[in-house]
Amino acid sequence: MTDKIIGLANADPEQLSDLTRAVLALRPKVVDAWKSNVQFELGRADELEPPILENTMPSFHDSLALLLTPAFHGRGEVDIAVVAAEHGGERARLTRYDTTTLIHELQIFRRVFFQALHDQDVQLTPVQSNAIHVSIDSAIRDSANAFAGVQAALREQFAAAMVHDLRTPLANAHLAAELILRAATLPQAQGLARRVLQNTARIETMARELLDNLLFVGGEGLPLRIEQFDMAALATETVEHAATFHGIDIRLEAVAAVGHWCRGSMQRALENLVSNAIKHGEPAALVQLWVEKTASRIKVSLHNEGKPIPIEDTESLFQMYHRAEAARSESIGWGVGLPFVRQVAESHGGSVLVSSTSEGGTTFSIDMPLDARPFVDAPMVG
Incomplete structure (x- = not known):
């Protein structure tokens, strides 16, 4: 029987309740069923390599099991928050998920988890079942928040890098237009050069202000x-x-x-x-x-x-x-x-x-x- 925590908690199996150990024994069944259901229901999950797909879900499962040992209930709640946030952040960095996909796969985990308990006749009291549901709801929120935070940071980094890289060719285009304006003898060419100068100046101003805008996102100093x-x-x-x-x-x-x-x-x-x-x-x-x-x-x-x-x-x-x-x-x-x-x-x-x-x-x-x-x-x- 699988009765050892592989999550964040370093708990002696002898300290765990019989119910926690029973749920820990279901980990392979729950995780495998979850992966199969996610790949079937979510198109973006099917393209992931197995380690990326599995991610922190075994640890998440174990942290939920820890809630069923009263002495470790508080530790389980903390571990669930940590694991959920890391899961959301990694989904933002390593996959093409959107927020809806992230939430859906955690909802699938809830369904699979309780189905496995039912199939193996692992009985929870209403209070214990509610604690699991509340913790999964919290995990969904924590994952979604972390996912949104990482995606926002990635967008800001991309925008900042893009604007920075644009400024050198923009300066070169501006200088080239100045040279054309000085060398051109045709009024039409001079007019076009002036338009280029005006527009490169406007683009440069917008690029600089965009960099400034990024610094204000989230109200950070x-x-x-x-x-x-x-x-x-x-x-x-x-x-x-x-x-x-x-x-x-x-x-x-x-x-x-x-x-x-x-x-x-x-x-x-x-x-x-x-x-x-x-x-x-x-x-x-x-x-x-x-x-x-x-x-x-x-x-x-x-x-x-x-x-x-x-x-x-x-x-x-x-x-x-x-x-x-x-x-x-x-x-x-x-x-x-x-x-x-x-x-x-x-x-x-x-x-x-x-x-x-x-x-x-x-x-x-x-x-x-x-x-x-x-x-x-x-x-x-x-």
């Missing part, structure tokens, strides 16, 4: 990688990027400012501020970028001319997927640029300041410490 660098050098790169992708010249005034920050997130924050200035500023007006510092803090500011932002609308600029009426435009975007800028600033122990008047134009400033290392793990409101 930014994964900062703090390193030492000169913010003036990063500002110079931002100006060059704007000239390449957006065809605008930004006046830069920057003092050398070496500090500890996350270079990647700061770069995207500055690019978002530039994109925002292009979308909502006067088309032909001067855009300016400043880098200033004191003994312990740094301020990076981007200024553009254009319609002022009413002070009562300022906060709405930083809300996810929301734009104030004064900031609305027909430009394409995900509505996460300025919220991302704020989160970058606050993740570094700083803040974003906005000054906007009809006479002085609009200035966004990131004001933060020269050394952000003490603030990396500080709690923030999501």
Whole structure:
């Protein structure tokens, strides 16, 4: 008789109830019947290799059996949750299942499990039977949640990798269009080159904002990688990027400012501020970028001319997927640029300041410490 737990619990068979040992003895019968039924009823299961199909189901069976020994009931519940979550995660990573298929195969397990008990005349009390049903219901929820979580993470990784890989050929296409525009003599060729430039700039902006959007999924904080660098050098790169992708010249005034920050997130924050200035500023007006510092803090500011932002609308600029009426435009975007800028600033122990008047134009400033290392793990409101 198979009376040894092969699940997570390290239990001596002598400590197990007769009922638990009786259910453990049914493991081969239950698992084999489950595999046959799943392959017959679920098309996507039929393509799986036997070890992948079986997965953690023997351990799941044993964890259910453990519920029938009062001293191990609590341990069985914990093991069921762990096994179910791992099952759901592996189904997301290793199969072409969808959520419906995952739930269906666990429902099949319930049916096969109780059928085997009936066939072998293993009698459960109503309380014991209900405990098994409740645990299977919990396992279905835990598996489905893990499955959804892994699938979401895989989609995010794919999208991030795809966007990252697209940016290099996109930059090359943009540069090629610039060369065509300079060399072309036919007005029609020049017009086509300008359209290419406009569209590559729009695609690049959307790709960058998509990367920012991925960081907000699930309300998680930014994964900062703090390193030492000169913010003036990063500002110079931002100006060059704007000239390449957006065809605008930004006046830069920057003092050398070496500090500890996350270079990647700061770069995207500055690019978002530039994109925002292009979308909502006067088309032909001067855009300016400043880098200033004191003994312990740094301020990076981007200024553009254009319609002022009413002070009562300022906060709405930083809300996810929301734009104030004064900031609305027909430009394409995900509505996460300025919220991302704020989160970058606050993740570094700083803040974003906005000054906007009809006479002085609009200035966004990131004001933060020269050394952000003490603030990396500080709690923030999501």
